[in-house]
Amino acid sequence: MQFWDGEPLTLCLTPLRIESLRTKVAVTMDVLLPPEIEQFIHNQVENGNYGSAADVIQAGIGLLKERDRIYQGRFEELRQEILLGVESADRGEVVDGEALIQGLQEKL
Numbered sequence: 504m505q506f507w508d509g510e511p512l513t514l515c516l517t518p519l520r521i522e523s524l525r526t527k528v529a530v531t532m533d534v535l536l537p538p539e540i541e542q543f544i545h546n547q548v549e550n551g552n553y554g555s556a557a558d559v560i561q562a563g564i565g566l567l568k569e570r571d572r573i574y575q576g577r578f579e580e581l582r583q584e585i586l587l588g589v590e591s592a593d594r595g596e597v598v599d600g601e602a603l604i605q606g607l608q609e610k611l
Contacts (some may be wrong), residue, residue, distance in 0.1 A: 534560075 536544070544559045553559045591597070
């Protein structure tokens with residue numbers, strides 16, 4: 504079954520379904536894609552990995568959301584670690600960086 508004739512096209516996701524906790528909403532979007540992304544999407548559908556172009560897009564959006572969630576969590580962890588370091592420094596609990604490096608080099 505041929506889904507794509509090789510010509511550049513505007514991918515019309517009809518409908519792109521967005522699930523909500525309160526209600527289901529169908530949204531239609533026209534998306535202009537570079538040829539390599541368009542080909543990738545068509546290959547995913549033709550190979551049977553996804554049922555439609557909208558399914559491929561939804562999977563990609565899901566991965567972006569998960570990556571953002573992970574990055575945000577890691578950002579918060581780093582922020583807390585920095586605050587702990589600043590609080591330690593404020594209490595005078597610091598290490599001379601040059602002395603630390605010299606000590607490490609001597610151990611090697």
